Amino acid sequence: MHQKDGTTVALDPSRPNGCDYAFVSHAHLDHLHRKGNSTSKLIASKETSMIASARGYEMQGNEYDGFELVDTGHILGSRGLLTGEDVYYTGDLSTRERAFLKPARMPKAKTLIIESTFGKAGYSFPATDEITHNVNRIISDMYDMGIPVVLMGYALGKAQLLTKMFGHWDPVFVHDSVAKMNNVYSDLGVDLKDAVTYTEAEQKGLLSKRRPWIMIAPLMSGRSSFVQDMKVKYGAITIGFSGWAVDSQYPYRMGLDYAFPMSDHCDYSELIEAVRRCAPDKVYTFHGFAGEFAGSLKKMGFDAEPIEKRNGRAMSLDSFS
Ligand SMILES: [Zn+2]
Ligand SMILES: [Zn+2]
Numbered sequence: 001m002h003q004k005d006g007t008t009v010a011l012d013p014s015r016p017n018g019c020d021y022a023f024v025s026h027a028h029l030d031h032l033h034r035k036g037n038s039t040s041k042l043i044a045s046k047e048t049s050m051i052a053s054a055r056g057y058e059m060q061g062n063e064y065d066g067f068e069l070v071d072t073g074h075i076l077g078s079r080g081l082l083t084g085e086d087v088y089y090t091g092d093l094s095t096r097e098r099a100f101l102k103p104a105r106m107p108k109a110k111t112l113i114i115e116s117t118f119g120k121a122g123y124s125f126p127a128t129d130e131i132t133h134n135v136n137r138i139i140s141d142m143y144d145m146g147i148p149v150v151l152m153g154y155a156l157g158k159a160q161l162l163t164k165m166f167g168h169w170d171p172v173f174v175h176d177s178v179a180k181m182n183n184v185y186s187d188l189g190v191d192l193k194d195a196v197t198y199t200e201a202e203q204k205g206l207l208s209k210r211r212p213w214i215m216i217a218p219l220m221s222g223r224s225s226f227v228q229d230m231k232v233k234y235g236a237i238t239i240g241f242s243g244w245a246v247d248s249q250y251p252y253r254m255g256l257d258y259a260f261p262m263s264d265h266c267d268y269s270e271l272i273e274a275v276r277r278c279a280p281d282k283v284y285t286f287h288g289f290a291g292e293f294a295g296s297l298k299k300m301g302f303d304a305e306p307i308e309k310r311n312g313r314a315m316s317l318d319s320f321s
Contacts, residue, residue: 003085009043011081011089011113016040024061025091026078027051028156035059045069047077047188051156054184073097073104074264075157076185086110088278092117092287094263095270098128099164100190104274112280113307117265119285119293123246125267131260132165135239138258139169143212148234150227152256153241155218156181157264160192162216162241167193173201175217175226207234222255243267268293275302 001009010019012031016038024044025031032052035042044052044061052059063069069079074092081089088109095104135151142149151162159178166172174182174195182192198215201207207215219240220227230236240256243263251259266274275283275297283304285294290306297304 001083001087001089003083005085009081009083010040012091021064021067023067023081023089024048024052024059025072025080025089026075027055027057028075028092028154029055031091032057032059043067043069043081045077045079048079050188051077051181051184054180055156068107070105070107071102073101076101076160076188076190080104080107082107082109087113088280089113090115090274092264093266093271093274095266095274096125096128098262098264099161101161106274106277109278109280111282111284112275112278113284113286114271114275114278115265115287116271116285116290116293116306117288118243118246118263118267119271119289119296121268121296123243123268125243125246125261125263128262131262135166135260138239139166139214142237143169146210146212148207148213148215148230148236150215150217150230150236150238151241152217152219152238153262154264158241158262159216159218160185160190161262161264163192163195164190166214166216167195169214171196171206171213173198173207173213173215175215177218178216219254222257227255272296272300 008019009021010017011023012025013022013033015033016036019040022040022042027048042061049059049061066084068082070082072078072080072091073094080091086109092115093104097103139149153159153162155177172195176197176199179197186192237257240259241262243261243265244250245259245261283297283302284307286307294304294306
C-alpha cells in the first residue's frame with residue numbers, strides 16, 4: 001500500500017518486500033512471514049509477536065506513529081491497521097464476543113480493506129450460547145454412557161476458546177500442539193485450565209475406556225491416525241468446530257461425528273454490518289468469497305471490488321495505492 005506521504009506498507013506479506021513498514025495482523029501462519037534481513041519496520045501487537053515467536057517466527061513488532069492498531073476479535077492479539085490516511089485493513093475479523101475475546105471494534109474510514117472468508121449469503125452462524133448448550137448436552141449424554149469426547153478446532157485460536165468454554169468438564173486433556181498455544185495464552189494473562197497433555201496422559205495411562213474424558217485437539221480429518229487411535233483404543237466420538245460446518249455435508253467430508261459452525265470469522269450478515277459501521281467510500285474484499293461479497297456490497301450501493309490474489313495471498317500491494 002502506497003501512502004500519500006511516500007511511505008509504503010505491506011499488509012500481512014508472505015515475504016519481506018522492501019516496504020517501509022510490514023504489518024502483521026495476527027499469528028496465523030497464512031499471515032506471518034520470515035523477516036530475513038529485511039529492514040522494514042514491523043508493526044504488530046505484543047501478543048502477535050509473542051505467539052509468532054512461540055511458533056518459530058522470530059519477530060518483534062512495535063507500534064508506530066501514524067498507525068492505530070484496532071482489536072479485530074479474531075484471536076488473541078489480532079489487530080486491524082488504521083492509517084493516518086484513513087485506510088482501514090481488517091486482517092481476519094470477528095465482531096462476536098466469544099469467551100475471553102471481545103467483539104471487534106469497527107472504526108470509521110474512507111477506504112476499507114475487509115476479509116470476506118464467509119462473504120456469501122447462507123453463511124450464518126448460530127449464537128455461541130446455543131452452540132455451547134448443544135455441545136454440553138452431547139458431552140453430558142456421552143459421559144452418561146462412559147464415552148470420551150474429542151473436541152477439535154484450530155490449534156491457535158479456536159482450541160483456546162474450546163479450553164475456556166468446556167474446561168469445566170473433568171478430566172480435560174489437550175493435544176500437545178494445543179498445550180503449546182494454551183501456555184502462550186496463559187503467559188499473556190488468559191485464564192485457561194491447566195490440562196494434562198495427550199503425550200503425558202498416554203504415558204501415565206490416564207486415558208481409559210472405563211472413565212469418560214475430554215480431549216481438545218487440532219481440527220483434523222476423522223481418518224487421521226490420531227483420531228483413529230482415539231476411536232479404536234478408547235471408543236471416543238469427535239466434535240469439530242468450524243464456520244464451514246454451516247454446510248451439512250461438512251461432518252461427512254471431515255469424517256467427524258458432529259460439527260458446529262463456531263467460527264473466529266464474521267458470518268455474512270456480520271460482515272455487512274461491519275462495512276456499514278465503517279461507512280467507507282471504497283471497499284476492497286479479500287479471502288474466501290471476495291468476488292461474491294464485493295458483488296453483494298455493490299448491490300447495496302457500496303463502491304466495492306475484490307483484491308486479486310498474488311503469490312497465494314490476497315494482498316496485492318498496489319491495488320489500493
Ligand atoms: Zn486468522
Ligand atoms: Zn486469514
